[in-house]
Amino acid sequence: MLPAMIGCAQQGSGPAPLGLSLNVSSTNIAVDLNSVPPDQSGTVDTNAGDADSTATASGGDGSYSFAWTVTETADDGANGSSCAILSEGTKTNARYNTATFRVTVGAQLAGVPPAPVNPPPNFGQATYRLRCTVTDGNGDTATADYTVNVVAQ
Numbered sequence: 001m002l003p004a005m006i007g008c009a010q011q012g013s014g015p016a017p018l019g020l021s022l023n024v025s026s027t028n029i030a031v032d033l034n035s036v037p038p039d040q041s042g043t044v045d046t047n048a049g050d051a052d053s054t055a056t057a058s059g060g061d062g063s064y065s066f067a068w069t070v071t072e073t074a075d076d077g078a079n080g081s082s083c084a085i086l087s088e089g090t091k092t093n094a095r096y097n098t099a100t101f102r103v104t105v106g107a108q109l110a111g112v113p114p115a116p117v118n119p120p121p122n123f124g125q126a127t128y129r130l131r132c133t134v135t136d137g138n139g140d141t142a143t144a145d146y147t148v149n150v151v152a153q
Contacts, residue, residue: 047100
């Protein structure tokens with residue numbers, strides 16, 4: 001007679017699903033627009049490192065490659081003032097800290113004698129989505145978003 005076996009055995013469940021998390025999910029970068037004289041147009045640039053987030057992948061097959069994309073989702077600039085991506089920088093590392101942004105400020109005064117421009121140039125905030133996509137060796141992907149707000153001060 002054979003002994004009775006009671007219980008269950010788990011069959012190979014394989015690796016955990018590919019996942020992705022970010023150590024920072026949102027950043028505000030303040031730009032001083034007062035550095036541009038009111039009778040001139042000018043630009044104010046952010047610095048590499050102002051936006052800084054590191055992605056951590058988990059699960060999947062353990063072999064990971066990273067790709068970051070930068071998309072402007074909002075910009076309230078008007079009448080000659082706005083924000084733009086100055087440089088996307090290196091976008092293939094887990095840590096992304098090389099993007100820079102440029103705010104263009106329109107002249108507030110014009111003419112002789114200088115008078116206020118009507119309608120006046122205006123900039124308050126622009127928002128960017130920095131999306132990290134991780135791909136493992138099997139071709140599986142996961143994404144996570146990092147929001148960067150460039151804010152006038």
